[in-house]
Amino acid sequence: MAPVSQDDINAAVWSACDTFRGTVDPSIYKDFVLTMLFLKYVSDVWQDHYDDYKKQYGDHPELIEEMLKNERFVLPARASFYALYNLRHSPGNGERIDKALDAIEDANITKLRDVFQDISFNSNKLGDEQQKNDILRHLLEDFAKPALDLRPSRVGQLDVIGNAYEFLIKNFASTSGKKAGEFYTPPEVSTLMARLMAPQEGDEICDPTCGSGSLLMKCGRLIRQNTGSRKYALYGQEAIGSTWALAKMNMFLHGEDNHRIEWGDTIRNPKLLDGKASLKHFDIVVANPPFSLEKWGFDGADADKFSRFRRGVPPRTKGDYAFILHMIETMKTGTGRMAVVVPHGVLFRGAAEGRIRQRLIEENLLDVVIGLPEKLFYGTGIPAAVLVFRKNKADDKVLFIDASRGYEPGKNQNVLREKEDLDLIVETVRARQSVDKYAYLASPAEIAENDFNLNIPRYVDTFEEEAEIDLMAVRREREQLKTELASLEAQMAVYLKELGYE
Known part of the structure; x- marks a missing residue:
């Protein structure tokens, strides 16, 4: 069976979106398409396992039933994608799909509690009963296409939901797409962050703005690749309800059972707590928070009961340091390390941000500053940087890396x-x-000399001296060209004369 690529899945998912276009707002149909993708994936995995057991045990349905009880999840027969597909021409598609999702949630309640509470395929948003039934019949047919056969033997290790989610966000030109684009991390940037954190067996790993959970899962995958162990725990918090649900579905699909993903605003209402009075601490904290969020929770920051802003309160209209300070506060004392994606303004803006930056550097928490190329991130052409902080640094210096010129150019995005x-x-x-011209290890004194401004060109000199121009050689070349031109013009005059043009 030919393997399926993420591009194949993305193309099929994009064509499924056509079913909704002109009828439903993109910000809404994204959730329907991704939830259907989840249902199809779960059904294909279940079918794959069922077929394997059938090969082993032949015509013994009760034995096959017994074996399926040992699966990591349960798929009630009437809740399978294929059961819904077979009934697609009958009235009541919306109600049937909702009941199927409820049945899946009930059968896997510890893993999927409340995940489908915000999505209803029986909603009036899809039009009257007849129109809704037609739209959902088309949607079921879109997902029944061979390109979307998502059995493990075809899909391999692909992060199907996470990648499709990111693909859809990237491709929605609507306002909602741009807004969601704040949370979109290109896969290679999350790979970089995971590798920089070098996650180990036994680590507790947190992403306080986790989106669909892809960055967390990359960290988990690295541990499994390097050690073969599943002994680690993933924690996340996500403010948008439908995206939180996707993260839960994603963890479920990838067998990341040792996770805790909370729904809520990380700054105003952090939910990953150790008891009631203090924030939970982690070995690794990674995030791509929304860039320069305007309404981040300034008004309650002064009285924050977790003292996250004791080094200073970030500006009212720029939340970058609110996320950084929250992450700093949740690192474990010995092993704690973190990587965060930030816009470049975080490196040099003054006032409150300058004071916070100075405190973090004086406390010897900042470890590495990496400047990335422009046009990597969807929704903004501006270049970003990755900051690495550590609780237990090897020295008191900061390493600056100018990686802004290393990339493969793309039409819309660099890679x-x-x-x-x-x-x-x-x-x-x-x-x-x-x-030389790529990285510089700066001492605390040098950074202080620069008034704690971390703008990378202050430390990494990428200036290339232009070769000296030999004016005499240029003059000789010019004379030679003039002679060649005169010779060509004389030849042209001969040809013109022969053709009768004086």
């Missing part, structure tokens, strides 16, 4: 390459030494 770009960044961080 970091595995070998030339990602490997080079990770190896440079590990070596922790200056590299």
